[in-house]
Every structure is written in C-alpha cells, then in structure tokens.
Amino acid sequence: MNRLPKAEVRAEALRLRARFEAAGATPVDPAVLQPAATLLDLYGEDIRARAYVTADPLRGEQMLRPDFTVPVVQEHMAGGADPARYTYAGVVFRKQENDETRPNEYFQVGLEIFDGADPEGADAEVFAAIADALSGLAVKPATGDIGITRAALAGLSLSDDRRAALMRHLWRPRRFRALIDQFAGRKPTAPHRKALLATMAAGGDPLAGAGTMIGLRSADEIRARLDRIARDADQPPLPAAEVDLLDQVTGMKDMAPAALERLRDIAVDLPPLGPATTRLARRLDALDARGIDVGTLPFEAGFGRTTLEYYDGFVFGFTVPGRPDLPPVATGGRYDALTRLLGRGAAIPAVGGIIRPEIALHLRGGASG
C-alpha cells in the first residue's frame, strides 16, 4: 500500500474522532512516551519486539506508545473508576521486524467505554459506532468472544491447577493444545517426570543431593512445585468426550445466530457455558437494536486468540476482503481484567476499539495505490 500524505490522514483521524465526540465521548490525549515497566509487565517480552524502547536518565525505560488503550485505562483508573466514554486520535509506534513495507508509525482513532451497567449494550455500542464510521467501505466484519472459551474451560473436569494453566495459555494456541493433549493422557509422560514421580512415590526427596542452591527461586518454591507435580500425577485424564466438546466450542465458526444455537446445544452438556451464551444472545439483540444485520454477522470462537492478550470477552475486527496486504481497518474488544490489573484494586467493565484512518481513507479512494 502507498502511504497517504500525513496531513490527509490526520484530517481523517480528527473527522472520525469528532464523530465519536458527537456521540458523547470525551476526547483524551495520552503522552507519546509511556513508562516501559507497565507495558512490559503487562505484555511480557513480546512487546519488546514490537515497541520502541528508549531510556530516560531520570524516568528509566520509556516506550513510544504501541497503543492507546493502556494509557487511557491508566488515566481513567487513576481518576476513579466511574462510568465514562473516551475518544482519541494520534499516532502509535510499532517496530516491524519481518515486513519492511508495514508502517512503523501510524494513526489510530479510538473509542473506549467504561461502564458496567450494561456490558453487552456497551459491546454493541462500540461495534456499531465503528461499523457506522466505516459504512460504505468494502470491509468485512469478524466477531468472537474469548469469554465463550473461558466458560467452556470452567465446565471441564479439571483440577484448579490444570484449569489455571489452560486459562493462562488461552492466547498461545500451540501450548494450549499441548496442555490439552497432556491432560487428556494423549502424550506419554516424559522420562524425567517419570523418574521424579518414582522417587517421590518411594518416599525419596528429589532435592537431596540436588547440588548447590543458587538464585532467588528457593527450595520451598521447588518443593511446592514438586507437590503440584505429584498431585497432578493422581489426576484422572480429561475424558475424550470433554475434549471433543471443547474442540467444538473453540472451533466454532459460523454466522452468529447459527453459532449461538449450537453453543446452546453444547451448553446442555457443559452447563457453565450457559451464562456465556446468554451474554452472546444479549449482545446479538443489542447489535440488532442498533441496526446491525446479525443474521450475516460472522462469529468465530477462536477470533482474537493470537493477539495481544488483554481481551477477555467480546472481540471484533473489520478486514478488507481480497487485500491480505492490508492490516485490519478496525479492531477492538472487551478488557475487563485489564482495568483490574491497572486499577490497583478498583475495576470496571470496559470495551473499546480503534480504526486505522489511513486504511479507511485508502478504501475511500484517497490514493491511487
């Protein structure tokens, strides 16, 4: 894609922000430089591959903002957790390690809603506001719901340790699959693990003669994990029928009404899925009330499971069909847990989304390329 003149993109960004303002959102303008520690703690090392890190002699490591959501959430939570709607427009910075043609600095326009009164209504509001801003453009919506997979996990016959391990790796499908196979007894126990279990079963102490203790991880921590390993070995395998149910849920890909029907059927065997499907139904009703054609709205349970890991409920995107070279023109989702992480005790349900104005402008024919 040819880059468009920055002044034109900025004008489009401000025009979009004005729309969100007119709909009741307060404009905010977070700093470009953000303390790196917060973002690193949140995203882990992956963010280093994607964000520019620089050093400040007094403030320590700083990051050129890779997105607006985190600073907006921080600002909101610092001022209390009251309901609010925000909008913003500005550039974000992303390193491109593998594709030189992708921009490393581009505009985002966003809308974020902090409001727990009617979460599904807020989901629909953000989605509809963005769909509306993109109306007339050749874009295709995609939706998903991380909450559906989380609810399915809650219904499986798993120990708390095993469930926590799966929840932790929701965003890493490969490790997630390896864990499922392991818990289902489909993978042979590694020789090292076997030997360890045999030693413990015989009343031996694996730590005896283990060598010099070095580093911060203490003998107590090692013993605590040995205990967990021993407990886990006594766990019955996850029944094949349940793995099958989980696969049906995570592999769900259909138009929204059909997906909802099938999820309701599965919920008969997996009761904790019930409340999550109710939320999905309410969201579809709310979308319908806002004029979205839910009958043709695609739903994919796995959508958004490979992105940055703060979304924990509704997720959506708008892509350009036939143009795999273009990034999504808009993305968004619900991030309730993020407000708790950054809120130091306080929390508020929140959902938001961003538009990339340069891509939108491109589709409007703003450039020949």
Added chain:
Amino acid sequence: MTLKLGVPSKGRLMEKTFDWFGARGLTLQRTGSDREYAGAVTGIDGVDLVLLSASEIPRELAAGRIHLGVTGSDLVRDTLAAWDDHVTELDLMGFGHADLVIAVPQAWVDVDSVADLDSAAAAFRAEHGFRLRIATKYHRLVREFLKREGVADYQLVDSQGATEGTVKNGTAEAIADITSTGETLRANHLKVLSDGVIHRSQATLFKSRKAGWQPGDRETLTALQDRLGTLV
C-alpha cells in the same frame, strides 16, 4: 572491481578461518604490524580482505559494505531481523561450534524441559511479583524461541559477559548463552534444559544480498566458489 571479504580480526576464529581458506589454496594474511587491521588475499585476483570484529560482520554484510563475510551463524540470526533477506549461507565451515542453550540451576530438580520452565515461571511470578528473569545477550533468538514454544511470565535481562554468574549473583533466575562443552555451566551449578537448544551455531561463510556487484565481481565470485569447493 574487487570483492570484499570480511573475516574476524583476532583470536582462534581468525586463525581457523585463515586455515580453512589456506586448505583451499587461498592465503589470507594480516599485513603491516601486529596491531594494524589490514590484510591481503593471495591465490586469487580481485578479492580484498577486510578484518573486522566477528560481531560487526553481520551488520556490514546487511549494509552491503562487504560482499562476503565469515562469522558465527548465531550472530547473524541474532543481529539481523529477517536475516535471510540480507545474507545467504555459502558454506558451513565446520569449526567454531557452539550451542545457544537455556540453562537453569542444577538444584531445580523439578525443571527439565521448556514446558517445566514455563510452569515454574508462572509460579515464580505469583510468588515474587515480577517475571522470571533470563539473562542473555542473544535477545532476538531467545525471544523468538520462547514465543514459538509458548512460554509466558519471563523477561530477558541483558548480559554482555559472565552470563553464567548472573544466577548466583541474584540478577537472573536462568540464562540463555553459548556453550560448547557445558563445562562453564556445570562449574556455575547450571544445567541445560533437555529441549532447550535454541540454535546450533558454527562459523559460516555468508554472502551479502545487499552489496553492489560491479562488472567482473560475479566472475570473481564464481572463481572463488570453484576454489572453495575443492580442498587442495
């Protein structure tokens, strides 16, 4: 009109490189005083010798300032993003073998695999309030490996030397470093994870994809490759 060949400017890597070319009928030598980094190639016309630090050779190849270069395959992969867009491997030279591995304290009897490390990292973060620290200087290679393996709750801390000592010194919980025999690791009470080999490195002759090729250079390269293919 000349091909620039970059080779390590000192140490065993330089000597072995000279030997490797020597065995193929090309004499590489330093010229001038011992301290002057100038060199010459005899046995073929049109090749200039450039002596460089092994760690600078990847960058010089990517910038196209040298046509050919000898350095460790680990350095090329760690220094250059999308390394195979910038350089191609002409020859694996069979020396300078070293593995980039993840190592943890021997006393971690519960940790043998990368999956164990991931699980220990989760518990460590919950207990200590920060991510498990892995000391390394090979940031890109280690990060890409751990991402591929789906490891979470870790952070990389930079260590440009004496990395094996960081765990004992309390600045890291685990390390990712180059080892050839594992002796230094053992001496520092560390063990390699059973599936923790990130990259098996060796000295490699690279060709730059970015260097400008003048008339005659391609013929020189062909002539050079003919010579390198045959041990004298």
